[in-house]
Amino acid sequence: MISKYDILVIGGGAAGFFTAINLVEKNPQLNVAILERGKNVLEKVRISGGGRCNVTHACFVPNELVKFYPRGEKELRGPFHQFCSGDTIEWFEKHCVELKIEDDGRMFPVSDSSQTIIDCFLSATQKLGIDVLTSQSVQSVYKGDGYWKVETNHESYSCQRLVMTTGSNPKVWDMLQNLGHSIVPPVPSLFTFNIKDKRIKDLMGLSSLAQVKVKNSKLEATGPLLITHWGMSGPGILRLSAWGAILLAEKNYQFAILVNWLPDTTTEEAIDQLKELKLEHAKKVISKKSPFDMPNRLWESLVLAAGISEETKWADLSKNQLHQLANQLTTGEFQVNGKSTFKEEFVTAGGIDLKEINFKTMESKLHEGLFFAGEIVNIDAITGGFNFQNAWTSGYIVANSLG
Structure with a gap:
């Protein structure tokens, strides 16, 4: 019937x-x-x-x-x-x-x-x-x-x-x-990035505004970036995954991203800002407090990644260290190895x-x-x-x- x-x-x-x-x-x-x-x-x-x-x-x-x-x-x-x-x-x-x-x-x-x-x-x-x-x-x-x-x-x-x-x-x-x-x-269109990197290893749950670019491509997005136990998520990453869905699938989800934790700030501008901070806060310990709009723990991790010890004061910051820190802040490179579904929302x-x-x-x-x-x-x-x-x-x- x-x-x-x-x-x-x-x-x-x-x-x-x-x-x-x-x-x-x-x-x-x-x-x-x-x-x-x-x-x-x-x-x-x-x-x-x-x-x-x-x-x-x-x-x-x-x-x-x-x-x-x-x-x-x-x-x-x-x-x-x-x-x-x-x-x-x-x-x-x-x-x-x-x-x-x-x-x-x-x-x-x-x-x-x-x-x-x-x-x-x-x-x-x-x-x-x-x-x-x-x-x-x-x-x-x-x-x-x-x-x-x-x-x-x-x-x-x-x-x-x-x-x-x-x-x-x-x-x-x-x-x-x-x-x-x-x-x-x-x-897949909306997904998060699997990243194992010591800079973010113990920072699960931290969120900070960032500009994210897929290396050697025109793909980039700006938005809150959330650090998770498997890598990176948040609106900025999800935007990138949507716009880059086809390209990232072609790369088999193996690619590098460049993260700028100071959106719309160039490396040269970051160097100038760090030089000013060096003069202003000469006697203060660099890693103690973030001078930028980002969580203190993230700042501390980037300071260490630039080869600056926990006790170093601004006055003792070498030219090389200052440049390394500017690079970590504006063009930090992270390797992506695979993806994960965003929560249970599969698009x-x-x-x-x-x-x-x-x-x-x-x-x-x-x-x-x-x-x-x-x-x-x-x-x-x-x-x-x-x-x-x-x-x-x-x-x-x-x-x-x-x-």
């Missing part, structure tokens, strides 16, 4: 739920179902933002917002003019979820719990009569004459329109390739080739009645709520088109 629906949404994540809810809110007569391969829905929403769910970012100008997307910047300009961050805030307010802005622009539910977003979505699907069917692993997708047939491990379904919101699912990408779509090979660069999608409708250019939303396409963003914004925007556009 085949279960028939007007529209099937494959993928029970953020994009899938947002698409289905907006669809039925605009067209209550539609018979819509969400198929999810796992036992639970919205799992990525649950763990995102450390369990708080970073819903979006307080960047309200479409032409500015697109700059946070290493892949998809050009394509998202039109969609963001249709549905942007401000629209997201308004949508959630209408659904009784109030958002707040943090100092860095990230936006979370006032409750500080991702469960608020999950409850909002589950309540809406229930109210609108959307069937949420779990443990439905799609085995095949077939295009008939004016309809789609979907086979799962449990059942057969047919629908007039099909929406794919399965994120980074290689099995689904294979099915779409069989339908003629091109898939840009996936590589992938790659997916359906953007040239094969109509971004006014999010419909496939190859197959009428086939639509995409979220990370299934070759779009990804840096950390900060931008990947979710892509899910909301693309889901909204699909709902509008199908309406």
Whole structure:
């Protein structure tokens, strides 16, 4: 027996739920179902933002917002003019979820719990009569004459329109390739750097603003850098990993980075600053207190790395030591050997080739009645709520088109 629906949404994540809810809110007569391969829905929403769910970012100008997307910047300009961050805030307010802005622009539910977003979505699907069917692993997708047939491990379904919101699912990408779509090979996008270096060995948990550059490349990013027990993380590193996703994969995650702990300060400028400090604090011990905006323990480690002993006073600083310290502060080289997933938030660069999608409708250019939303396409963003914004925007556009 085949279960028939007007529209099937494959993928029970953020994009899938947002698409289905907006669809039925605009067209209550539609018979819509969400198929999810796992036992639970919205799992990525649950763990995102450390369990708080970073819903979006307080960047309200479409032409500015697109700059946070290493892949998809050009394509998202039109969609963001249709549905942007401000629209997201308004949508959630209408659904009784109030958002707040943090100092860095990230936006979370006032409750500080991702469960608020999950409850909002589950309540809406229930109210609108959307069937949420779990443990439905799609085995095949077939295009008939004016309809789609979907086979799962449990059942057969047919629908007039099909929406794919399965994120980074290689099995689904294979099915779409069989339908003629091109898939840009996936590589991890948000990840942290594995670094073993005595300069940071005992500094776990310390964070400092830094400029990070991949050696012998144009790749660089500035932001808080967090020292972890496996190496380096934090917004600065994650930005670099997103913009460098393809290049760093080609390097097999073996490369060197140059860290400037005094962002926008050249080595020459650092030398001049250290010379002034030498005159001002002649009788003071160098390693005791950081004269820059960085944790004292990090400063002490860099002082030792420059070959300066713990007891050395500023007056006794040799020219060579001063230059070594300036180098440690502005061009410290660290070897990266591998990567680690950022918390449990796995974002992938790659997916359906953007040239094969109509971004006014999010419909496939190859197959009428086939639509995409979220990370299934070759779009990804840096950390900060931008990947979710892509899910909301693309889901909204699909709902509008199908309406």
